Amino acid sequence: MxxxxxxxxxxxxxxxxxxxxxxxxxxxxxxxxxxxxxxxxxxxxxxxxxxxxxxxxxxxxxxxxxxxxxxxxxxxxxxxxxxxxxxxxxxxxxxxxxxxxxxxxxxxxxxxxxxxxxxxxxxFTFEDALMQAGVPLWHIENDTTVPMFRSSIDTVPAGPFSGKMVVSLRFVEPGMVETATAISRRFPLAHGAPVHAGDPAAIGIADVTKPDWGDPVPVPEGQVPVFWACGVTPQVAIEAxxxxxxxxxxxxxxxxxxxxxxxxxxxxxxxxxxxxxxxxxxxx
The missing domain is CATH 3.40.1640.10 (PSTPO5379-like)
Incomplete structure (x- = not known):
């Protein structure tokens, strides 16, 4: 760091x-x-x-x-x-x-x-709580930016604003996914619980090593990719x-x-x- x-x-x-x-x-x-x-x-x-x-x-x-x-x-x-x-x-x-x-x-x-x-x-708001609960976060430990991806999840349009949801990725040990979900759910002003855990292709992400924003992270063997809604979503809507x-x-x-x-x-x-x-x- x-x-x-x-x-x-x-x-x-x-x-x-x-x-x-x-x-x-x-x-x-x-x-x-x-x-x-x-x-x-x-x-x-x-x-x-x-x-x-x-x-x-x-x-x-x-x-x-x-x-x-x-x-x-x-x-x-x-x-x-x-x-x-x-x-x-x-x-x-x-x-x-x-x-x-x-x-x-x-x-x-x-x-x-x-x-x-x-x-x-x-x-970023709930990450301190995750780490205190024993959920390690590679991007913080290595002073990088969390990886973010354009997903296939639709947003609800309003006037000229529309587009797909952007999601952020954190890898979590299988036994800690429920813990990470429960902790982040306590922070509704910080996106709350994840929108998806598991196969990235299910939400339109072909390669988790190539984020659209942020920095790539190593893909740890045996860990679950967990995706949270991301506040870069408005930037996609602004483009539209x-x-x-x-x-x-x-x-x-x-x-x-x-x-x-x-x-x-x-x-x-x-x-x-x-x-x-x-x-x-x-x-x-």
């Missing part, structure tokens, strides 16, 4: 985000901010924001919505102290007309008054929607929030929104 990664694993949230904001840390966030919710990010013009919110509500497993900014305001006030969405993510992807046009470490020069930022829960300008996190490079990892509802929830827990929970 890099020295910076080792140091930040032990740091508090304010220090972690300060290091990211200052440009001193630009790598993945797996294993960082233990005990707190990490989120995927999507930033769109207000003209597309309502359809994107519908897409998230219709697909709560890959897109658990935990925070939305006010139009034109980059401060994510419901997610933590002084979080600036323009600077507090280690790396961003920039899409133009649905195509990846590049990446950046700071998007202050791209932010406009009509932008809305969305934060979606991430499976051909949004003129959209900014997301770079896969594996998340926003670390002040929301406790075991929160059942986002702290942005209105006191009058009695059904938000059902919207964010796992489908029956």
């Amino acid at each position: 890099t020295d910076a990664y080792q140091r930040l694993r032990k740091s508090d949230l304010a220090t972690l985000r300060a290091e990211i904001r200052a440009g001193r840390y630009r790598s993945h966030t797996a294993g960082l901010g233990a005990g707190y919710l990490q989120t995927n990010i999507a930033i769109l013009p207000e003209s597309h924001a309502l359809d994107f919110m519908r897409f998230c509500q219709r697909n709560p497993k890959p897109c658990p919505l935990v925070g939305v900014s006010d139009t034109g305001n980059p401060m994510m006030t419901t997610l933590g102290a002084e979080i600036d969405i323009r600077t507090d993510v280690p790396a961003y992807n920039i899409y133009r007309d649905g195509k990846l046009a590049g990446s950046a470490a700071d998007i202050s020069d791209l932010w406009t008054e009509d932008m809305v930022a969305f934060a979606l829960g991430c499976s 929607a051909r949004v003129p300008l959209c900014i997301t996190h770079k896969p594996g490079h998340m926003l670390v929030t002040d929301i406790p990892e075991d929160a059942e509802v986002p702290i942005c929830a209105s006191a009058n929104n009695n059904d938000i827990k059902n919207q964010q929970g796992e489908p029956a």
